[in-house]
Amino acid sequence: MPYSITLRSRIDATITGWYDGSKWSTDHKRRRLFGNKHEAKSTREELRSLCPRNAKVIDLEREQVDDDSARIRKGFTGFD
Numbered sequence: 001m002p003y004s005i006t007l008r009s010r011i012d013a014t015i016t017g018w019y020d021g022s023k024w025s026t027d028h029k030r031r032r033l034f035g036n037k038h039e040a041k042s043t044r045e046e047l048r049s050l051c052p053r054n055a056k057v058i059d060l061e062r063e064q065v066d067d068d069s070a071r072i073r074k075g076f077t078g079f080d
Contacts, residue, residue, distance in 0.1 A: 002033040003040040008057045
């Protein structure tokens with residue numbers, strides 16, 4: 001199961017951005033998908049330490065991937 005790292009709104013907890021591997025993006029199609037949960041957690045913790053003010057709103061999300069094109073995107077290998 002792939003994972004992504006999200007940035008949520010402080011007001012209503014909706015997703016406002018996705019981590020794309022180097023920066024935050026508002027385009028969900030650019031999000032980096034992690035095939036390994038431990039790698040995703042490690043990256044999330046690093047982002048939280050770099051942005052302590054936003055640490056509480058940086059989350060790890062489990063992604064639903066149904067089509068083959070999504071499996072080819074950045075970082076997703078399909079193996080846990």
